[in-house]
Amino acid sequence: MRQLQTGVVAPLTDAKPLSFIGGFESTFQPALDVDVLETTDHVRRWRSDLDLLRATGVWRVRYPVRWHRIECRPGRFDWSAADEVLGYLRDTGTVPIVDLVHHTSYPLWLRRGFADRKWAGAYLRFLETFARRYPWIEEYTLFNEPFTTFLLCGQEGVWPPHLKGLKGFLTLARNVFPSIAEGSRMYRDLLPGARHVYLDTCEGHTAARPEAGIHADFANDRRFFLTDLFVGKELVPDRPFVTAVLEAGGAPLLEMAPGHVDVLGLDYYAHSQWHWLDAAGRGIRNSPVPRSLSDLIRTYWDRYHLPCALTETNIRGYASDRASWLKYTLEQCEMARDAGVPVDGYCWYPFVDSCDWDSLLVRSEGYVDPVGVYWLDQRLDRRPSSMSAAYRRAANGTPASDLPAYRLQPPVSEWLRGWMPQMAHWDWRDPPAAEIVSPR
Numbered sequence: 264m265r266q267l268q269t270g271v272v273a274p275l276t277d278a279k280p281l282s283f284i285g286g287f288e289s290t291f292q293p294a295l296d297v298d299v300l301e302t303t304d305h306v307r308r309w310r311s312d313l314d315l316l317r318a319t320g321v322w323r324v325r326y327p328v329r330w331h332r333i334e335c336r337p338g339r340f341d342w343s344a345a346d347e348v349l350g351y352l353r354d355t356g357t358v359p360i361v362d363l364v365h366h367t368s369y370p371l372w373l374r375r376g377f378a379d380r381k382w383a384g385a386y387l388r389f390l391e392t393f394a395r396r397y398p399w400i401e402e403y404t405l406f407n408e409p410f411t412t413f414l415l416c417g418q419e420g421v422w423p424p425h426l427k428g429l430k431g432f433l434t435l436a437r438n439v440f441p442s443i444a445e446g447s448r449m450y451r452d453l454l455p456g457a458r459h460v461y462l463d464t465c466e467g468h469t470a471a472r473p474e475a476g477i478h479a480d481f482a483n484d485r486r487f488f489l490t491d492l493f494v495g496k497e498l499v500p501d502r503p504f505v506t507a508v509l510e511a512g513g514a515p516l517l518e519m520a521p522g523h524v525d526v527l528g529l530d531y532y533a534h535s536q537w538h539w540l541d542a543a544g545r546g547i548r549n550s551p552v553p554r555s556l557s558d559l560i561r562t563y564w565d566r567y568h569l570p571c572a573l574t575e576t577n578i579r580g581y582a583s584d585r586a587s588w589l590k591y592t593l594e595q596c597e598m599a600r601d602a603g604v605p606v607d608g609y610c611w612y613p614f615v616d617s618c619d620w621d622s623l624l625v626r627s628e629g630y631v632d633p634v635g636v637y638w639l640d641q642r643l644d645r646r647p648s649s650m651s652a653a654y655r656r657a658a659n660g661t662p663a664s665d666l667p668a669y670r671l672q673p674p675v676s677e678w679l680r681g682w683m684p685q686m687a688h689w690d691w692r693d694p695p696a697a698e699i700v701s702p703r
Contacts, residue, residue: 280660281596282323284360284574284610285316288617289327291368293376293423295627298368300327302618302629304643309348315637315645316614317357320658325404325574325610326352326359330389331370337385340392349397360402360460363390366412367422376423377416377435383442390446394453402458403450406443408530410463410489413439421623433513436489444493444522451523458525462574463490465529465563467536467554475539478546481507482537487566494567495521526607527567528574531556531592533678551681556595560604570605575612577634578679582648583669583694585634588679589653591686594663611636611654615645649695669694 287305291298300306316324326348334340352359364386373379390405406412417426417435426434447459466486470479485504492498498505498517508516538550556573564571573596578588593609600606616635619627631638636654637645653666668689671679693699 278597278601278662280662281593281600281606282608283319283321283658284323284325284572284608285319285321285614286325286575286610286612287312287327287615288613288620289329289362289368290366290624291329291331292619292624292627293331293367293369293371296371297627298329298331299617299619299624300329302627303615303639305615306344308643308645310351312615312645313348313351313355313357317355319636319651319655322356323358323360323402323608324352324614325362325612327362327365327368328393329368330364331368334370334385334389335372337370337372337381338388342396353399358401360404361393361397361400362404362407363393364405365407367416377413377439378424378426379438382438383445386439386442387446387449391449391453394450398454400454400457402460402526403454404460404462404528405446405450406439408463409436409440409443410486411530413489415623421625429507429511433508433511433516437513437516440489440492440516441519444520447493447522447524448520459523460526460528460572460574461490461493461522461524462528462530464535465531465556465559465573467550467559467562469536469538469550469552469554471538471540474542477503477542478539478544479537482539490527490567492517492519493522494524494569496567524567524569526572527563527569528572529560529563530575530612531559531573532576533578533588533682549678549681553681553685555598555685556592557598557602560596560599560606561602564599564604570607571599572607572610574608574610576610577612578675579632579634580675581633581672581694581698581700582638582650583698584671584675585636585650586648586653586667587669587671587686588675589650589657590663590666590668590689591682593657593666597663609657615639649698667692672700 288299413432413435415421417431420427468479468482470476481503484502488504534548536550536553537546539546576592596606596609613635615637616639617632619630620632621630636651640646668691670691
């Protein structure tokens with residue numbers, strides 16, 4: 264490895280390129296009976312979308328199996344749509360990492376969602392039925408981002424069942440998390456040759472002053488809690504978040520049997536790093552003093568010694584901004600790899616723009632979220648850009664050092680100000696003329 268003047272370790276250009284993974288956003292909105300595959304028109308365009316992905320050189324894809332559309336009545340499964348898409352993936356040599364529950368993507372007849380008493384039996388029945396129907400599956404995710412899902416559904420009350428506080432978080436975790444672990448053990452028997460890609464957030468928290476350190480310490484402990492529990496890591500009672508869990512009556516959750524993980528998927532965004540300001544617990548998303556992504560990846564590797572993959576990242580911004588964030592995150596994954604971490608893949612998520620994440624999916628207005636490799640126009644047609652060009656090069660083995668670095672435009676230039684020292688060695692250029700946007 265060679266050392267840069269900034270102290271950042273540069274990736275080795277002769278190392279094996281990282282495996283690129285595509286992905287399509289699919290979260291179901293139970294209150295509105297619609298999902299993001301429908302609002303982005305992927306349900307009609309899935310074949311051309313997958314052809315477009317494959318044309319970039321990508322042969323692995325995080326792909327949803329939509330339980331909420333497959334089992335609309337308890338015990339009655341309609342696999343026709345899944346048969347068609349998964350069969351097409353198999354025929355074209357594309358390896359799906361099937362996404363079996365993505366956030367709130369469960370059937371409407373589970374009226375209380377993750378708090379429903381029928382959850383475990385229904386979920387495990389769905390998993391078993393899927394595995395017996397598709398025994399050729401090579402990779403799977405049993406439940407996308409348990410921590411984020413329980414946080415938004417059970418602590419912040421944003422998604423159903425709209426519980427609040429740590430007790431709400433634990434209510435959902437106790438009802439759901441043991442069944443995910445049980446499902447992973449069941450899949451070792453049903454799909455012994457397949458790999459469980461366990462996904463959750465990749466976080467890092469800092470404090471502006473000593474009195475804010477209690478909140479950074481709490482959040483830094485909380486980020487590991489569910490994964491520690493899942494892999495059977497000892498949970499010491501005096502850890503900040505574990506102490507809070509025990510005080511909130513969460514001791515029974517700590518007795519659950521662990522599950523099985525083959526690959527640890529890390530979902531990382533600029534807002535994954537909070538900077539806590541004071542003793543009152545006020546914080547800033549997009550930290551002004553962020554740790555490098557490569558350092559965070561090494562932290563998770565040192566803790567779990569599981570192969571890691573960057574399974575989600577994006578930045579909400581203009582296409583050239585996304586191309587620069589692609590360069591940064593890919594470079595950081597290469598650095599982690601060159602430091603000895605087994606990095607199993609890189610996934611920019613999603614491949615095409617999503618919709619309505621500006622409201623955290625509280626509304627469904629077809630508002631296009633500018634985060635994809637390909638952007639959606641008013642007719643939802645997929646459009647190329649500097650981002651799709653950079654992505655295609657990277658997916659075909661171009662190292663991050665040879666990708667363009669476009670000067671960031673507002674508001675991304677403000678959001679990423681703290682990351683600029685990590686990018687100081689880049690040769691910056693202006694965005695393509697057609698992608699430069701007036702400040703107005």
